[in-house]
Amino acid sequence: MSIVESDPPTQTVDGTIEFIARVRERVGQVVVGQDVVVERLLIALFTSGHILLQGVPGVAKTLLASTLSKAIHLDFSRIQFTIDLLPSDILGSEILDQQSGSFRTHKGPIFTNLLLADEINRAAPKVQSAMLEAMQERKVTIGDTAYPLPVPFLVIATQNPVEQSGTFELPEAQLDRFMLLHRLGYPEPEHEREILRRNMSLGIRREGKGAVARNEFDSINDEPVGSEDMLVEAMHSVHEVHVSDTFLEHVIEIIDRTRRHPDLELGCSPRAGIAMTKAARARALIHGRNYVTPEDLYELAEDVILHRIRANYEALAEGRTTASALQEILQEVGA
Amino acid sequence: MIKTLLPAVCLFALLAVPATSADVSPSDTPEATSVGFPVTIEDLVLPGPLLQVKPLETRDDPFILRLVQSHPHGTSHRYTFEYYALEPGEYNLVEYLEPTDGQQAVELPATMVTVTAILPPGQIEPNMLESAPLPRVGGYWTWVLLGFLAWLAIGYAILTVGKKRSAALEASSEERPRTLADRLRPTVEAAVAGELTQAELAELERVLFAFWRKRLGLDHIPAAEARRKVLEHPEGGQLLRQLEAWLHRPDDDMPVDIPELLAPYRNLPSESLTTEAKEAVEV
Numbered sequence: 001m002s003i004v005e006s007d008p009p010t011q012t013v014d015g016t017i018e019f020i021a022r023v024r025e026r027v028g029q030v031v032v033g034q035d036v037v038v039e040r041l042l043i044a045l046f047t048s049g050h051i052l053l054q055g056v057p058g059v060a061k062t063l064l065a066s067t068l069s070k071a072i073h074l075d076f077s078r079i080q081f082t083i084d085l086l087p088s089d090i091l092g093s094e095i096l097d098q099q100s101g102s103f104r105t106h107k108g109p110i111f112t113n114l115l116l117a118d119e120i121n122r123a124a125p126k127v128q129s130a131m132l133e134a135m136q137e138r139k140v141t142i143g144d145t146a147y148p149l150p151v152p153f154l155v156i157a158t159q160n161p162v163e164q165s166g167t168f169e170l171p172e173a174q175l176d177r178f179m180l181l182h183r184l185g186y187p188e189p190e191h192e193r194e195i196l197r198r199n200m201s202l203g204i205r206r207e208g209k210g211a212v213a214r215n216e217f218d219s220i221n222d223e224p225v226g227s228e229d230m231l232v233e234a235m236h237s238v239h240e241v242h243v244s245d246t247f248l249e250h251v252i253e254i255i256d257r258t259r260r261h262p263d264l265e266l267g268c269s270p271r272a273g274i275a276m277t278k279a280a281r282a283r284a285l286i287h288g289r290n291y292v293t294p295e296d297l298y299e300l301a302e303d304v305i306l307h308r309i310r311a312n313y314e315a316l317a318e319g320r321t322t323a324s325a326l327q328e329i330l331q332e333v334g335a
Numbered sequence: 336m337i338k339t340l341l342p343a344v345c346l347f348a349l350l351a352v353p354a355t356s357a358d359v360s361p362s363d364t365p366e367a368t369s370v371g372f373p374v375t376i377e378d379l380v381l382p383g384p385l386l387q388v389k390p391l392e393t394r395d396d397p398f399i400l401r402l403v404q405s406h407p408h409g410t411s412h413r414y415t416f417e418y419y420a421l422e423p424g425e426y427n428l429v430e431y432l433e434p435t436d437g438q439q440a441v442e443l444p445a446t447m448v449t450v451t452a453i454l455p456p457g458q459i460e461p462n463m464l465e466s467a468p469l470p471r472v473g474g475y476w477t478w479v480l481l482g483f484l485a486w487l488a489i490g491y492a493i494l495t496v497g498k499k500r501s502a503a504l505e506a507s508s509e510e511r512p513r514t515l516a517d518r519l520r521p522t523v524e525a526a527v528a529g530e531l532t533q534a535e536l537a538e539l540e541r542v543l544f545a546f547w548r549k550r551l552g553l554d555h556i557p558a559a560e561a562r563r564k565v566l567e568h569p570e571g572g573q574l575l576r577q578l579e580a581w582l583h584r585p586d587d588d589m590p591v592d593i594p595e596l597l598a599p600y601r602n603l604p605s606e607s608l609t610t611e612a613k614e615a616v617e618v
Contacts, residue, residue, distance in 0.1 A: 242585035249537035293579045294540065295566075298559040330558035331545070 015230075016237040017288050022225040026071040030220050031060050032198070033191030040182045040303060041068055041156065043282040045231070046238045049179025049275065050135055050155040052120070052307070057160060059184045063216050065116040065156045072231055073224035074113035075150065081123040083166065087130035094143045105142050110134055113150055117157040121167040131155075132174045152231060172266055172310055179275045180300075181307035234285070241281040242291040250297055251276050254329055258305065263315035263325040268308050276304045301330060367449040373419040374448070375403070376428075382411045383441035386432040397422035398450075400431040420450035516603035518542060523597045540578050543600070547571040 020042060027038045037053070041064065044051040053061050062078060069076035079090060092108035109115065110131065120128065134140050135155050139148045157178065159170075175181065187195065202214040251273050259267030280296035287296075302323070309322050368374045388402050403415040420426060429443040454461070473481070522539050525531050531539060544565065548554055551568060553561040565571040574596070581591040 242583075244583040244585075245533040246537045246540065246582040249534045250541070253534075253537065253541075291583050291585050293583050294544070295559075295562055298562050301558070327557055331548070331554070 013237050013240070013285070013290060016234045016285065019226045019230045019234060020286055023068070023071050026221065026225045027064065027067045030067045030216060031064050032194045033187045034060060034064060034184075037064060037182060037184060038068070039283065039286055040180050041065075041154075042286055043279050043300075044156075044179055045072075045152060045154050046234050046282040046285070047179065047278040048152065048154075048235070049278065050157070050177065052157045052159065052175070052178040052181045053184055054159050054161050054181060055184030056186075059186065060216070061156075061158045061184065062116055062118065063220075065114060066217065067220050069114040070220055070222055071224055072226050073228065074152070074231075076114045076116070077109040077112040078116040078118060079109050080118045081120050081127070083122060083124060085123050085127050087127050090127065090131055091134060091140045092142050092147075103143065105145070105147075107142070107147065108140075110140060111147070111150060113152055113154065115153075115155045117155055119159060120157040121159040121169060123168065125168050128168065128170060128174060132177050136177055152228075152235075172308065175307045176269055176271055178307065179279060180303040182303050238278075238282045238285050240290065241284050243277060243281060244291065247280070247292050247294070247297070248277070250294055254297070254301070254305075257329040257332065258309050258326075261325050261329060263311055263320050263328075264309050264322070265312035266308075266310035268305055272305060272308045276300065279304055298330065301326060367451050368419070369451050369453050370420060370423055373417055376414075376416045376418070376448075379414045379416060379428075379446065380408050380411050381414060381429070381432075381443055381446075383443065384434045384436060384438060385412050386414070387435045389431050389433050397424070398426045398431065400428065418448065423450050423452035425449050516546070516600075519546060519600045519603060523600045527594050527597055527601070536582060540582060543574060543578065546600070547574070 023042065024035070024038055028035070031038070040051060043049070045068075055061065065078075066076055068074075079085075088108070090108045090110050092106050092111070094103040095106050096102075097104050117131065120131075123131075134149065135153075138151075138153060139146050141147075159167075161183075186192075198219075199216070202216070202219065204211045205214045205218060255268045255270075255273045255276075258264055258272075261267070276297065277292075279300050280292040283296045283300060284290070284292045305326055306322055309325070311320065311322050311325065315321075315325065385405060386402075388400050391399075398418065398420045400416060400418045403417055405415070406413045416428065418426075418428070426448050428446040428448060432443070434441075519542055522531070522535065522542060526536070526539055544562065547565045547568070548561050551565060551571065553564055556564075562575070566575055577591050577596050581593065581596070
């Protein structure tokens with residue numbers, strides 16, 4: 001497969017920043033108080049990474065993904081993962097056509113731009129691996145044919161950290177495929193107040209002779225604020241963000257410390273360093289900078305590193321966590 | 336015919352001899368035994384009526400006889416006896432027997448048994464054991480003294496090793512900077528002189544950030560939040576922004592005067608940071 005060099009960007013960085021601002025504003029019209037999550041989604045989208053959202057049900061994960069896909073005019077699919085799901089339910093399969101007597105390919109819901117994999121930890125490991133393999137290789141083999149996935153392709157997976165019965169925890173090797181793991185919390189009281197106010201003003205929707213109460217999904221504006229071209233420009237702009245040698249030294253130092261920390265039995269892989277650098281570039285662009293700073297590293301450290309490290313038994317027995325180990329690493333200076 | 340039967344007759348005679356000699360007659364002399372060891376005499380045939388052992392009249396009798404079992408044996412009886420003696424000598428068994436029906440005792444043949452003594456004549460105490468004495472390793476007080484000396488030696492060793500270790504730690508702590516301020520001074524000097532590598536410049540940036548975290552009492556909050564707070568501080572924020580311009584910006588739009596930027600950190604007193612941090616936490 002030959003790699004075709006893309007055309008040079010025609011849009012300025014200022015245009016990209018405006019596009020990002022419009023997307024954030026559009027999402028903000030529907031989803032309240034999730035600026036950080038929107039930022040992380042855009043980082044994943046601009047860097048062709050994937051994101052895992054960990055949070056309790058009802059914090060607008062699906063609404064976020066749906067709003068974002070409509071704002072940029074992207075195809076959107078949602079898969080609710082369950083224990084009886086099969087790999088073919090996601091990837092697709094060959095179906096025998098009774099009339100023609102030949103097999104035809106039925107592509108699964110993974111063939112989309114924005115895929116929301118809801119409660120990914122409820123599927124059997126075989127299904128998880130099939131999907132994560134497709135995420136990594138960006139192609140799916142159905143029968144004897146390999147089909148490339150659409151571009152852009154972003155998986156927004158979710159998992160509930162509370163209900164662990166009947167779930168299959170993703171192993172570290174598979175979690176490593178996700179560029180970011182963001183932990184969603186409950187909204188602040190003022191945001192919750194705004195959510196309630198908006199919900200009260202939704203009204204009803206007439207359908208035929210009846211009516212149905214409108215929900216937040218009905219309030220999503222179908223008019224996109226950006227095109228796929230703008231998204232491509234944004235991706236170009238990310239690659240133009242300057243990364244200093246000093247920043248790389250910071251990344252190398254932190255990654256190395258995760259491998260030497262006494263509380264950790266599993267440190268970061270080189271993939272973590274790559275993800276950190278990519279994510280920092282995208283974040284710098286989103287914040288209107290053409291260069292990364294340590295601020296990007298500190299802000300993204302938890303989302304990039306925490307799911308890639310594992311605490312050892314001694315640390316867990318003494319009540320220390322990967323989060324506390326990471327904070328120690330970020331606080332330490334010098335060897 | 337006689338020739339053919341002769342071997343069979345001889346074999347029968349040979350087998351019959353032990354069978355007939357199994358009957359113990361009174362003339363047979365039982366094996367001698369020693370004082371205190373019981374002996375059993377089986378199949379002793381005595382003529383006359385059934386006999387029993389006379390009851391003991393005193394507890395000082397040196398010979399103890401017990402009738403184990405008896406069987407009729409034609410006009411006689413066959414007995415199994417067990418006996419032991421407490422003194423050496425020769426004893427006649429029949430002297431200790433009497434008819435069961437209280438009749439006049441018949442004349443019985445003497446049945447003598449011999450009991451010998453293991454000890455020499457006249458000795459009534461057992462021989463002393465001829466065991467070699469154990470090597471003497473000292474008595475109780477010797478062990479107490481040795482234990483005390485060992486306790487002193489171990490205690491002295493612990494104290495000496497501890498002192499040496501703490502002395503080594505003190506020496507090493509004297510060798511390396513003890514505070515962030517101490518660590519900053521040589522790094523800052525090298526930075527002003529332009530002698531730092533990229534890794535050392537990154538280290539300088541981290542140390543300066545750690546310095547301000549400590550100075551503002553932000554040690555116990557997440558690093559990202561601490562950085563936001565330092566950026567809000569007039570002096571600390573200015574430093575971090577200048578460092579960003581110097582170390583991370585790709586252009587020279589914001590030239591940084593490095594000696595002026597790092598001047599406040601060239602002569603920091605070691606203890607000043609701790610005092611200020613404490614004050615910041617109290618505030």
